[in-house]
Amino acid sequence: MTLTKLRICTFNARSLSSQARFAEFQAEVDKIKHDVIGIAEVKRRGSGRLNLPNDAVLLYAGHDNKTAEGVGFYVSPHLKSRIAGFNAISPRVAEL
Structure with missing residues (x-):
C-alpha cells in the first residue's frame, strides 16, 4: 500500500471506560476522515x-x-498492520 497523505487528528474523549461512552466515540469517529486519531482522556x-x-x-x-x-x-x-510498536510512557504520554 502506498500512502501519499496521512490524516492525523486529535480527539478529547472525556472517557472511554464504559460501553456507552465507547459507542459514542465510535459514532463520532465514523464522521471523521482519519488514519490515526490521538486520544486524550481515555480514562x-x-x-x-x-x-x-x-x-x-x-x-x-x-x-x-x-x-x-x-x-x-x-x-x-x-x-x-503497519504499527511497529506502542510505548506507554505514562498516563499522559505514549508513542506509536
Missing part, C-alpha cells in the same frame, strides 16, 4: 490494545488503579 485502567469489531485498533495507556487521565491512539484498519 481506561492500565495499558493495552483492543482489536475492534470494525477492524480498527485502539492502543491506550492509563493508570493501573484508577480511571483518570489516559491517552491512546485509534488506528484505521488499513494502517494497523
Whole structure:
C-alpha cells in the first residue's frame, strides 16, 4: 500500500471506560476522515490494545488503579498492520 497523505487528528474523549461512552466515540469517529486519531482522556485502567469489531485498533495507556487521565491512539484498519510498536510512557504520554 502506498500512502501519499496521512490524516492525523486529535480527539478529547472525556472517557472511554464504559460501553456507552465507547459507542459514542465510535459514532463520532465514523464522521471523521482519519488514519490515526490521538486520544486524550481515555480514562481506561492500565495499558493495552483492543482489536475492534470494525477492524480498527485502539492502543491506550492509563493508570493501573484508577480511571483518570489516559491517552491512546485509534488506528484505521488499513494502517494497523503497519504499527511497529506502542510505548506507554505514562498516563499522559505514549508513542506509536
